[in-house]
Amino acid sequence: MKKNPLNEITKEEIERIFETPGKVRGVVFFTDAKYILEKKGKEGLEKVKEETKRMGHFIDYQKINSFEWYPVGLRVISLLAIKRAFGWSEKEIFEMGNYAPKVSIIVKLLLKYFISLKRSVQEVPRYWRKHYTIGKISCPEFHEDEKWLVIRVEGIKIHPILCVHLRGYFLRIAQYVIKSKKIEIKEVKCIHRGDPYHDFLFNWE
Amino acid sequence: MSPGSKKKRLEKESFFREQLLLNDLIKLEAYIKAFWQFLPIAVCYVNPAFNILEASKTLEVLLNCTIMEIIGHNLKEFFPREFDFEALEKEIKEKKKITQKEIELLRKDKKRILVSVFALSRIEDRVLMGYFFAFLDITERKKMEKELRERIEELERFQKLTVGRELKMVELKQALKKAQKEILELRKKLSQKVKTQ
Numbered sequence: 001m002k003k004n005p006l007n008e009i010t011k012e013e014i015e016r017i018f019e020t021p022g023k024v025r026g027v028v029f030f031t032d033a034k035y036i037l038e039k040k041g042k043e044g045l046e047k048v049k050e051e052t053k054r055m056g057h058f059i060d061y062q063k064i065n066s067f068e069w070y071p072v073g074l075r076v077i078s079l080l081a082i083k084r085a086f087g088w089s090e091k092e093i094f095e096m097g098n099y100a101p102k103v104s105i106i107v108k109l110l111l112k113y114f115i116s117l118k119r120s121v122q123e124v125p126r127y128w129r130k131h132y133t134i135g136k137i138s139c140p141e142f143h144e145d146e147k148w149l150v151i152r153v154e155g156i157k158i159h160p161i162l163c164v165h166l167r168g169y170f171l172r173i174a175q176y177v178i179k180s181k182k183i184e185i186k187e188v189k190c191i192h193r194g195d196p197y198h199d200f201l202f203n204w205e
Numbered sequence: 206m207s208p209g210s211k212k213k214r215l216e217k218e219s220f221f222r223e224q225l226l227l228n229d230l231i232k233l234e235a236y237i238k239a240f241w242q243f244l245p246i247a248v249c250y251v252n253p254a255f256n257i258l259e260a261s262k263t264l265e266v267l268l269n270c271t272i273m274e275i276i277g278h279n280l281k282e283f284f285p286r287e288f289d290f291e292a293l294e295k296e297i298k299e300k301k302k303i304t305q306k307e308i309e310l311l312r313k314d315k316k317r318i319l320v321s322v323f324a325l326s327r328i329e330d331r332v333l334m335g336y337f338f339a340f341l342d343i344t345e346r347k348k349m350e351k352e353l354r355e356r357i358e359e360l361e362r363f364q365k366l367t368v369g370r371e372l373k374m375v376e377l378k379q380a381l382k383k384a385q386k387e388i389l390e391l392r393k394k395l396s397q398k399v400k401t402q
Contacts, residue, residue, distance in 0.1 A: 067227050067231055108259060115253045115332065
């Protein structure tokens with residue numbers, strides 16, 4: 001039977017994840033907490049906090065500062081803790097990613113750059129740097145007339161759950177900028193599948 | 206001062222400045238959040254594609270939605286289907302602002318409410334960043350205005366009737382007086398005739 005990396009995680013794997021070099025903005029934990037509060041209430045958030053404690057890396061979501069830097073591995077630990085606390089599948093993690101830009105202060109501050117698709121594509125590298133100190137993002141394929149583009153994330157290999165979250169996240173940003181009722185996103189290349197980078201393909205009508 | 210210690214001092218100063226900026230950002234974030242929570246009127250901020258990026262709590266009440274059912278959605282979704290949203294878009298793009306425009310909004314429960322809309326473009330360095338929209342619920346006010354108008358019309362009709370009746374009464378009184386006078390004169394003539402016979 002094929003192993004689903006989202007379902008199984010060992011203590012060694014958790015430590016490997018936590019020790020990934022690089023930092024992430026606190027806002028990612030804020031958006032996680034906001035989503036949990038919305039869906040599962042205060043008890044749900046307490047459950048997640050307990051899970052992070054069980055995983056050996058306690059996250060006190062209420063004390064996180066959106067603009068401060070935190071270990072990038074903690075970002076994945078937060079997602080894994082949430083998934084384990086509620087038994088969620090990829091679908092819920094994707095929806096959480098899609099929700100995050102709605103409440104992220106950094107997104108709201110940076111959205112002034114996302115006023116047109118062309119401009120957004122130009123600003124995307126700057127956008128990534130506001131959130132992560134590792135990896136880089138680019139747009140190697142941009143075909144507005146044919147209604148497709150590719151966003152590439154390089155230099156970041158932590159855990160596949162992050163890819164699921166990012167898919168939802170990028171889709172929300174696309175929904176803000178592309179005037180279309182039907183936008184689709186697919187991860188067509190993934191470092192965890194042996195590819196050299198993550199490629200997210202966007203199609204719209 | 207050696208180059209090494211100078212470098213350390215500069216790094217320390219840079220770190221200190223960064224911490225100050227970080228603290229300011231944190232305070233600014235808290236201020237912005239508190240301000241949007243406080244706003245006692247229904248306000249939202251949309252991007253140039255009219256996707257709602259931020260909304261006041263009061264807009265939740267107005268539209269009978271949660272804030273998460275509002276943020277991320279297009280403003281057009283909260284207007285009735287037959288409403289010409291493109292015309293509104295065109296108007297705000299051309300005039301840069303809208304003041305006291307009366308339109309209907311559609312709540313989550315499909316109830317229509319009449320609102321007075323205010324809108325303002327947000328421009329930075331000559332580039333359009335988005336729009337602020339404010340909605341004042343005038344449904345009750347319009348209802349009261351309608352009721353008041355109906356009462357006034359009713360009173361005017363009543364007044365016409367009563368005035369008409371009054372005039373008729375005056376006419377009748379005058380006719381009665383005239384008739385009484387004629388009767389008196391007739392009686393006089395009759396009695397005079399009887400006397401002479």
